[in-house]
Amino acid sequence: MKVVNYLIMIVFCALMIYASLGLPNRGDAYADLNKEKSLSQTPNAASYYIHNAKKDAKTENMVTVILADYRGYDTLGEETVIFTAGLVCFLLLRKEKKKNGKKKR
Amino acid sequence: MERKKDNPIVSLVSRTVSPFIMLFALYVIFHGHYSPGGGFQGGTMLAAAFILIRLSLGMEISQLQFKSRWATPLGSAGVLIYFGTGLVALLFGGNFLDYGFIPIAEAVAERRSIGILCIEIGVAIAVMAIIVSIYDDLLEGSSDD
Numbered sequence: 001m002k003v004v005n006y007l008i009m010i011v012f013c014a015l016m017i018y019a020s021l022g023l024p025n026r027g028d029a030y031a032d033l034n035k036e037k038s039l040s041q042t043p044n045a046a047s048y049y050i051h052n053a054k055k056d057a058k059t060e061n062m063v064t065v066i067l068a069d070y071r072g073y074d075t076l077g078e079e080t081v082i083f084t085a086g087l088v089c090f091l092l093l094r095k096e097k098k099k100n101g102k103k104k105r
Numbered sequence: 106m107e108r109k110k111d112n113p114i115v116s117l118v119s120r121t122v123s124p125f126i127m128l129f130a131l132y133v134i135f136h137g138h139y140s141p142g143g144g145f146q147g148g149t150m151l152a153a154a155f156i157l158i159r160l161s162l163g164m165e166i167s168q169l170q171f172k173s174r175w176a177t178p179l180g181s182a183g184v185l186i187y188f189g190t191g192l193v194a195l196l197f198g199g200n201f202l203d204y205g206f207i208p209i210a211e212a213v214a215e216r217r218s219i220g221i222l223c224i225e226i227g228v229a230i231a232v233m234a235i236i237v238s239i240y241d242d243l244l245e246g247s248s249d250d
Contacts, residue, residue, distance in 0.1 A: 058214035059138045059221060067143065068221040072202035076187055078145075079228050083184050086235035090177055093242040 119161035126154040134229045138218065144228025151229065152236035159240065176238030183231025190223045 024031030032039055036047050053065040067075055127150075134147030159167045191202035199206030204220025205213040 057217035064137050086238050089239045089242045
């Protein structure tokens with residue numbers, strides 16, 4: 001059984017490495033991902049952000065504009081996730097206070 | 106478990122370093138418009154400053170700085186600041202979280218910049234309070250709290 005596990009792992013690794021060979025290089029300006037228009041000849045979102053981020057929000061940091069303005073719902077969700085994690089820790093871990101010398105529950 | 110409560114070196118170093126961590130955290134939050142940074146990173150650094158004091162000086166003394174029971178209300182206040190910023194834009198005729206409709210400044214770009222700052226502050230407060238709250242909850246069961 002162990003041999004089959006190793007075999008599956010090696011085949012999967014080989015598949016991943018083969019797939020990663022087809023990716024464009026980092027910062028390749030001529031990759032399909034970074035062109036002005038996508039493969040289906042519609043405008044890319046990334047080029048819109050690069051052109052208009054500073055003009056729209058008067059903020060030099062493009063990443064801040066994308067995170068907080070264009071993708072505001074996403075950041076609201078992230079913050080809610082963190083808040084939920086805190087609430088769950090509060091509910092699970094906090095001990096109940098003793099009242100009149102005996103435990104409440 | 107035996108634990109030495111008052112080690113002068115640890116307490117002095119942590120008390121000296123903690124305000125500078127807070128100052129740098131505020132810089133990261135408010136300079137997020139121009140450099141890498143923002144609410145999440147700055148809030149985490151603020152929480153690190155509070156947790157440093159909690160680790161070195163113990164739970165009782167650090168309650169003077171930041172009480173455990175403030176943490177959860179402060180976290181909800183941070184989320185409400187974010188939500189309220191979006192709701193103000195909604196009330197003044199825009200979409201939810203469309204900061205161009207917040208009635209503060211004249212130009213739309215200026216308004217968006219201020220809206221981004223508001224939500225970064227909300228995120229920072231929420232992240233800081235929640236991390237401190239998780240630390241306090243985890244420590245609640247230990248013997249020397």
